[in-house]
Amino acid sequence: MTDMTDTLASALVPDFRKAMRRLAATVTLITTVDPTGRRHGMVATAVNSVTMDPPTLLICVNRTASLHAPLIERGRFCISVLMPAHHELVGHFSGQKAGEDRFAFGDWRVDDTSGLPYLHGAQCNLFCRLASVTAVGTHSVIIAAVEAVQVQDDVMPLIYANGGLHAIGDTVS
Numbered sequence: 001m002t003d004m005t006d007t008l009a010s011a012l013v014p015d016f017r018k019a020m021r022r023l024a025a026t027v028t029l030i031t032t033v034d035p036t037g038r039r040h041g042m043v044a045t046a047v048n049s050v051t052m053d054p055p056t057l058l059i060c061v062n063r064t065a066s067l068h069a070p071l072i073e074r075g076r077f078c079i080s081v082l083m084p085a086h087h088e089l090v091g092h093f094s095g096q097k098a099g100e101d102r103f104a105f106g107d108w109r110v111d112d113t114s115g116l117p118y119l120h121g122a123q124c125n126l127f128c129r130l131a132s133v134t135a136v137g138t139h140s141v142i143i144a145a146v147e148a149v150q151v152q153d154d155v156m157p158l159i160y161a162n163g164g165l166h167a168i169g170d171t172v173s
C-alpha cells in the first residue's frame with residue numbers, strides 16, 4: 001500500500017472494530033500437540049467453512065500466538081466448537097493461562113487416529129489437516145482439509161458478539 005492508502009485504511013480501524021463487534025461468531029478452541037507431547041490451544045472465532053465437498057475450512061491465527069508455530073509444524077489441529085457451559089474456558093484459552101495450564105479444565109481427550117487433543121462434549125470436533133498458509137497482515141489464513149468430525153445432537157453453540165459471550169436467542173423464522 002502507498003502511504004495515502006495506509007492512512008485511509010488506518011482511519012477505518014475504529015469503525016471496522018465496531019462493525020466486527022456486530023458480526024456475531026461461534027466460539028471455538030483450536031488445539032494441537034507438539035513432538036514432545038505438549039498441548040497448545042487458543043480461542044478462535046475466525047473459523048469458516050470454505051467448501052462442503054471436499055470438506056474444507058479456514059482459520060485465521062495471529063502469527064504471535066503461542067499456537068501458531070506448533071500448529072504449522074504439526075500440520076494438524078482440532079477445532080472444538082464450544083457450548084455455553086464451556087464459557088469459563090474462553091478466558092483460560094485467550095491469555096489468562098498459558099501452555100499446558102490451559103488444559104487443566106474441561107474433559108480433554110486424545111483422538112486415537114490423529115493423536116490430537118480435543119474437548120469431549122463440545123458441540124462438535126473437527127479434525128483437520130493443514131492444506132495451505134497465506135500471510136495476511138498480522139495473521140496466517142490457514143486452509144485445512146477436514147479429516148474427521150464428531151457431532152453432539154444438541155445444537156447450542158457459544159456465541160461472541162459485542163465483546164461478550166451469549167447463547168443463541170429466539171428463533172425468528
Ligand SMILES: Cc1cc2nc3c(=O)[nH]c(=O)nc-3n(C[C@H](O)[C@H](O)[C@H](O)COP(=O)(O)O)c2cc1C
Pocket residue numbers: 027041042043044045046047060061062064065066067090093094095160
Ligand atoms: C472471543 C475471542 C475470539 C478470538 N479469535 C481469535 C482468532 O480467530 N484468531 C486469533 O489469532 N486470535 C483470536 N483470539 C485471540 C487469542 O485467543 C489470544 O490472543 C490467545 O491468547 C492466543 O495467544 P497466546 O496463546 O499467545 O496467549 C480470540 C480471542 C477471543 C477472546
